[in-house]
Amino acid sequence: TTTRTIAVIGGDFIGPEVTAEAVKVLQAVTAPGSFALQPYDLGATAWQRTGEVLPDSVLAELAETDAILLGAVGAAPNSKDIPSGLLERGLLLRLRFEFDHYVNLRPSRLYPGVPTPLAPSVTEGKEIDFVVVREGTEGLYCGNGGVVRAGTPHEIATEVSVNTAYGVERVVRDAFERATRRRNKVTLVHKHNVLVNAGGLWRRVFEAVAAEYPQVTTDYLHVDAATIFLATDPARFDVIVTDNLFGDIITDLAAAVTGGMGLGASGNINPTGAYPSMFEPVHGSAPDIAGKGLADPTAAILSVALLLDHLGLAEEAARVEKAAISDLAARTGQQRSTTEIGDAIAAAV
Ligand code: NAD
Ligand code: IPM
Ligand code: MN
Secondary structure, rough: OOOEEEEEEEEEOOOHHHHHHHHHHHHHHHHOOOOEEEEEEOOOOHHHHOOOOOHHHHHHHOOOOOOOOEEEOOOOOOOOOOOOOHHHHHHHHHHHHOOOOEEEEEEOOOOOOOOOOOOOOHOOOOEEEEEEEEEEEEEEEEEEEEEEOOOOOOOOEEEEEEOOHHHHHHHHHHHHHHHHHHOOOEEEOOOOOOHHHHHHHHHHHHHHOOOOOOOOEEEEEHHHHHHHHHOHHHHHOOEEEEEEHHHHHHHHHHHHHHOOOOEEEEEEEEOOOOOOOOEOOOOOHHHHHHHOOOOOOOOHHHHHHHHHHHHHOHHHHHHHHHHHHHHHHHOOOOOOOOHHHHHHHHHHH
């Protein structure tokens, strides 16, 4: 049997806390020796100590791994010590871009017994189970743009969204392929009534790819309207495909309506296998709850299920998801600590 190498990047604040539980579950569900876990100390404290966010030598090592498990990086939103975006751009986005993670896969399911802010009329008798295929390498995340006349009353700041036919087509195609393995429905979310250039490209590519999948039903929503239906009728969604920023925003909402930020898992996937894919919770480093044992590790643990599935270990992935589902169903509303939840799920797999 081959040993797979997994890089583990805990990161900042609750990142290492939830990642420790995810690692526990990974070790519990796999045979000893089948995975070699390589921890990497990256994030705010590592930067403060070394002055480097992601050394090229580390990037080269990560490129040789089979997958990356990441917690979260980032300072408190009002921090004065850590420049905003330093870690997000220099570590997280750099990895997504360097490793060409063009499918940012973010599933949402309302599991039985999980408290939701959705009205009973929205959930009763409904299956809420959809996946957002968020483009991960383009859009407003490219860092295109700049500032002129900085600090003056005439300052002009621009962020330019990059959308290529190549980049849009490959992610739209992935969404349609995924839909054929699910309920055969794809919804494009964009804002082509205002963003006519990028929106036009997305729309044309979407329609061209759709023509190759006659069995798949298609739908289109402007992103503002999509937020309405995520709150009032999320059961209508199967696969949603959208650009980088819209996908970021709607997946926090998707997590919130299906049980909260503690449950949202994600994969940053390079489907070609040319680079390692990276698995992480949708949530961030949550400085507001760090160090208190309050972080729910379930999102990180469900990200391990996505990692296992990506590596072809579907049976192990299913065991992790099943254990998490049982744990969620058994929750009474009484607060359990991060490690209590991790221990329980690790014991159940
Ligand atoms: P956040 O997701 O960290 O927190 C938002 C809210 O959700 C907070 O109230 C937090 O306590 C709660 N929350 C998050 N995860 C939770 C969990 N596992 N269990 C229970 N509650 C949880 O978002 P933010 O406050 O906007 O960002 C904090 C920092 O994280 C910022 O520096 C941001 O840039 C960074 N960030 C990093 C990632 C990542 O590394 N993938 C993702 C998002 C944000
Ligand atoms: C996420 C995060 C990141 C994003 C940030 C931290 C760069 O919010 O993974 O959802 O916007 O993609
Ligand atoms: Mn986000």
